Amino acid sequence: MATDYDAPRKTDDEASAESLEALQASRSGSAQTAVIDVDETDTAEGIDLPGADLSGEELTVIVVPEQSDEFTCSSCFLVRHRSQVAREKNGLKYCIECEG
Template sequence: MATDYDAPRKTEEESPAESLEALQASRGSGAQTAVIDVDENDTAEGIDLPGADLSGEELTVVVVPEQSDEFTCSSCFLVRHRSQIALEKNGLKYCYDCEG
């Protein structure tokens, strides 16, 4: 049997006027408060806007020197593992990503 999804739904429980009256009565019966779950990390203080003055901020980054089994690609300047050397030309090393 075909169903017409555009046809209005028929409910036997209540008419729309009765349900509207019940809704209005329930709203007026008590004060409702909205409870918002806010994570401390989601506040606006934790967000830096583009162009913000960060001159007073101090960054703490641990810089690890290049290890003996690593090299710096002469094309993309990323530190890679020695197994990623694709080409070595004139003392310069290139990774597989740059050399294809």
């Protein structure tokens, strides 16, 4: 869409009045309903309350060891791909983000 830069500009009062009228017209023309996006796997069981006793819970996460093409950054301690090594000093590797 082309913009005519030579046309006179509208003041803020005129623009807000037009936009208010447009909003009222669009609101009266259609009924609005709220749509909630709910994941089917979300349940109340996934919510932990503060101070809840979790001593009987069992860890269900599978921990994958560091692969041969990965390293652990000595600054942020995140496991990263070897292509993200920024420098190596005294046998310690540092990632691009920490050295950035």
